[in-house]
Amino acid sequence: MYNETRRAAWVEINLGALNDNYRAIRRIAPYSAVIAAVKADAYGHGAVKVSWELVKAGAEYLGVATLDEAAALRRAGVVTPLVLFSATPRGNVKDVLDLKVIPVISSYEDATLLSDMASALRGGKAADIFLAVETGMGRLGILFDNTGSAQIADIARLPGVNIAGIFSHLSAADDDDPSFTMDQINQFEKISASLAAMGIRPEIRTIANSAGVMRYPQSHYEAVRPGIALYGLYPARSMDDSAIDLSPVMSVRANIVLIRRVPAGFSVGYRHSYHTERESLIGVLPLGYGDGLPRVVSGKGRVIVNGVYAPLVGTITMDQAMVDLTDVPGVKEYDEAIVLGSDGTLSVTADEIAELSGTITYEATTRFGQRLPKVYKGAK
């Protein structure tokens, strides 16, 4: 139990596993720079700590989603180049320059705003941008038709911006059918070649997320952008047999703060959602859906206590959840329950929680990171 966090529930972050995952990625993409995705507080793992660790390990860039995330890293002293994966709000172009962020640019309009601002503030020193091109994500990027290529030619002529990279995003690299991804990669190749013919030859081409890194070596180019794989999780369940060995970085633990012996027919949870069938030991865990344990997991989820699984019973509430401990050997108050993580051969995986709650592992870890205190282990 961690008294300093004033909570008997916490997220544990294994920095050793983070380093191992980083090295595993580097091994399969040895010729590419790494733009490590640390957006959304590093998928719930804590962006500042995770960023420091990845920068120490050698990551050349960090990827954020908001200017606030960029500002938090700069305040913490991180000087590594930051790439802003989302569209820059048009009212905040100056912050891109102040924070030395590389924005991903999808329109001439946005490029002009930045170019004007850079020319005004930096006395002729152009700002680096990554030029986004649409290849099949349907989100950001210039559509590479006649108008699009004319726009790009105009952007290339702007005095205040420098096209440092060409950027696109794979949307289906975790799908077992490779056809859509191959088509995206082919489009990306063609666009890069057309840009080269126009005299636009940036040093960096980047399109690969974790699934691309793992499955499509031809998508690595000069920089890869892993996120979920750094955190030790596979982009899709069907990928956990892939060549690369990853270990989950996050686990979630709680002390059982109260255990009561109750009779058969006892009701547990809002709207008496569970009734004991026998005399039972019902424990209370001090975390709930406000901490990322999804309410829809009520009655379906489980935790690990003293080497066995124990079912969650009743509705998961905002701050607390109940667990049936009747069959747990020797259980006592303040024993530790593993809500996410493993103990020997037993494990409650992010995949399991994601599947029970109709989502993906990305959302599962991100939500656990929002309110629970974080404890870092294995820092080097």
Ligand SMILES: *Cc1c(COP(=O)(O)O)cnc(C)c1O
């Ligand atoms: C989040 C993100 C990534 C990382 O994706 P993973 O699937 O977690 O590897 C890469 N690129 C962009 C633009 C992203 O937004």
